[in-house]
Amino acid sequence: MNITHISAECYPIAKVGGLADVVGALPKYQNELGLKSSVIMPFYDNKFSKENEFVSICKSEVLLGVYDHKFEVLKLKKNILEFDVFFIDIPTLLFKDYVYSYEDTDRFLAFQIAALDWMLALEDKPNIIHCHDHHTGLVPFMLQESFKYTSLNKIPVITTIHNAQYQGWFAYNKLHLIPPFEMNNAGLLDWNGMINPLAAAIKCAWRVTTVSPSYMEELKIEANGLQDLLKQESQKCVGILNGIDIKVWNPETDVYIIENFSEKNVTLGRGKNKNWLCETFNLDKTKPLFAFIGRLVGEKGTDLLPEVFDTILKEKECNILLLGSGHNEVEEQLNALKEHHKGNYDAFIGYDEKLSHIIYAGADFLLMPSRVEPCGLNQMYSLRYGTIPIVRSTGGLKDTVIDIEDKNGFGICHNEVTVLQIEQAIKRGVSLYNNQERFKEIRKNIMKIDHSWDASAKEYIKLYNSIN
Ligand code: ADP
Numbered sequence: 276m277n278i279t280h281i282s283a284e285c286y287p288i289a290k291v292g293g294l295a296d297v298v299g300a301l302p303k304y305q306n307e308l309g310l311k312s313s314v315i316m317p318f319y320d321n322k323f324s325k326e327n328e329f330v331s332i333c334k335s336e337v338l339l340g341v342y343d344h345k346f347e348v349l350k351l352k353k354n355i356l357e358f359d360v361f362f363i364d365i366p367t368l369l370f371k372d373y374v375y376s377y378e379d380t381d382r383f384l385a386f387q388i389a390a391l392d393w394m395l396a397l398e399d400k401p402n403i404i405h406c407h408d409h410h411t412g413l414v415p416f417m418l419q420e421s422f423k424y425t426s427l428n429k430i431p432v433i434t435t436i437h438n439a440q441y442q443g444w445f446a447y448n449k450l451h452l453i454p455p456f457e458m459n460n461a462g463l464l465d466w467n468g469m470i471n472p473l474a475a476a477i478k479c480a481w482r483v484t485t486v487s488p489s490y491m492e493e494l495k496i497e498a499n500g501l502q503d504l505l506k507q508e509s510q511k512c513v514g515i516l517n518g519i520d521i522k523v524w525n526p527e528t529d530v531y532i533i534e535n536f537s538e539k540n541v542t543l544g545r546g547k548n549k550n551w552l553c554e555t556f557n558l559d560k561t562k563p564l565f566a567f568i569g570r571l572v573g574e575k576g577t578d579l580l581p582e583v584f585d586t587i588l589k590e591k592e593c594n595i596l597l598l599g600s601g602h603n604e605v606e607e608q609l610n611a612l613k614e615h616h617k618g619n620y621d622a623f624i625g626y627d628e629k630l631s632h633i634i635y636a637g638a639d640f641l642l643m644p645s646r647v648e649p650c651g652l653n654q655m656y657s658l659r660y661g662t663i664p665i666v667r668s669t670g671g672l673k674d675t676v677i678d679i680e681d682k683n684g685f686g687i688c689h690n691e692v693t694v695l696q697i698e699q700a701i702k703r704g705v706s707l708y709n710n711q712e713r714f715k716e717i718r719k720n721i722m723k724i725d726h727s728w729d730a731s732a733k734e735y736i737k738l739y740n741s742i743n
Contacts, residue, residue, distance in 0.1 A: 571601025
C-alpha cells in the first residue's frame with residue numbers, strides 16, 4: 276500500500292512542534308511494517324535545505340487565483356532518511372526561513388494545489404492520502420470537489436488533527452484561490468461565515484483522526500467552535516495515540532546528551548546530564564530539578580508559571596529550568612525571575628533541540644500543566660529518559676500518565692490548571708524526590724514503558740485497510 280503524507284512540518288527537515296516529530300516518525304515505522312510511505316512537504320530556506328543536495332523531478336507552474344507561481348518538485352540526492360520526501364519548492368511563497376507566517380493562507384493553498392497538480396501527473400498514484408492539520412485541510416475538499424482533480428477523487432483521504440485550536444480560517448474574498456468547483460457545494464468550506472480549512476477537512480475526509488483517544492472525546496465538547504461538527508461526524512472519527520521515535524529518542528545512543536545511559540546505569544548517566552545542566556545554568560546539584568520545555572502559549576498553561584515558580588522557589592527546596600518561547604509577556608516575566616532566584620532558577624528563551632534532549636536526560640521532573648494537550652510528546656520522551664512527568668490530566672496526558680497514588684502509577688497528576696494545583700504537584704514531586712528509594716525505583720520503571728510507534732502504526736494500517 277502506497278501512503279502519501281502531506282504536511283507543513285517533518286523532523287528533521289523542519290520542526291516547530293510535535294507535528295514534525297509525528298510526520299518524521301510515522302512513515303518510517305509504516306515502511307518497516309511493509310507499506311510504502313512517503314511525505315510531501317514545502318521546501319523551506321532552512322538548515323536542512325542548505326546542508327543537503329536535491330534533484331529536480333518535476334517543473335511546473337501553480338495557479339493561485341490569477342497568478343502563476345513557478346514550482347519544482349525536489350527529492351533528496353542521497354537517501355539519508357528512511358522514507359521518501361518530496362519537496363514542493365515555490366520560491367515566491369514557500370522558500371522562507373520560517374515555517375509559519377501571517378501569509379499562510381496563500382502559501383499553504385499554493386502548496387496544496389501544487390502537491391495535487393503533481394499527483395495528477397504521477398503514474399503511480401497513492402492508495403491513501405494522509406493529511407495533517409489545517410495547512411493541508413483543503414486537500415480533502417479539493418479532491419472531492421475541484422473539477423481538475425476528478426481523476427483523484429477515488430483515493431481515500433484521511434485528516435489527522437494534531438491541534439484543533441488552529442483552523443486556518445480565512446475570508447470569502449480568497450475563495451477564488453481554490454481551483455473551480457461546483458458552487459452549490461461551497462457550504463462544505465464554511466464554518467460560521469468563514470472558509471475554515473479544518474472544518475472542510477472534517478466534512479470531506481473519509482476518516483478523521485486525533486492524536487489521542489481522550490483528545491477526540493474532549494473535542495466533541497470543546498474544539499474552538501468545531502465541537503458540534505465533530506459530534507456530527509463522529510462515526511468517521513477515531514483517536515490514535517501518537518508514538519515516539521525510539522531510534523531518535525534513545526538515551527543509550529542519543530548524540531545530543533552529555534552521557535548516554537540505560538536502566539542499568541541510570542543514576543550515573545542521568546547524574547552527569549544533571550551536573551552539566553546545573554553547571555551551565557548555575558543550579559544547585561543537591562536539589563531536585565524541575566523542568567519545562569515547550570511553547571509559551573495559553574494552551575500549555577505557561578501564563579501561570581511565573582507566579583508558580585516565584586512562590587515555590589522562595590521555599591528553596593528545588594531548582595527550576597525552563598526552555599521555551601512564545602508570548603512576549605510570559606517570556607519577560609520568566610526572564611525577570613532570574614534576578615530573584617539566582618542559583619535555583621534559569622530560563623532559556625528560544626528553541627534548542629540539543630538542550631531539550633539534555634533536559635529530558637538530566638531533569639528529575641518535567642512539568643506539563645497544559646490546559647489543552649492533544650497528545651503531548653514531551654511526557655513520553657521524559658518517561659523514556661527517566662524523568663518523572665508532572666501533568667495536568669487532559670488529552671494525551673490523561674492517556675499516558677498514571678498518578679503515583681493509583682495502581683501501577685509513576686507520575687504526578689493534577690486536575691485543574693491553577694497556580695495552587697501546579698504548586699501542590701511540584702511539592703508532591705519534592706516529597707517523592709526525598710524518598711530516594713521510591714524515586715529511583717519509579718525512574719527505572721518508567722524507562723521501560725513502551726511508547727514506540729509500533730502499536731500506533733498498526734492502528735493506522737487498520738484504518739487504511741478499512742477504507743482502501
Ligand atoms: P506541541 O506540538 O503542542 O508544541 P508536543 O508535546 O506535541 O507539543 O511537541 C513538542 C515538541 O517540540 C517536542 O519534541 C519538544 O521537545 C519540542 N520543543 C518544544 N519547544 C521547544 C524548545 N523551545 N526547544 C527545543 N524543543 C522544543
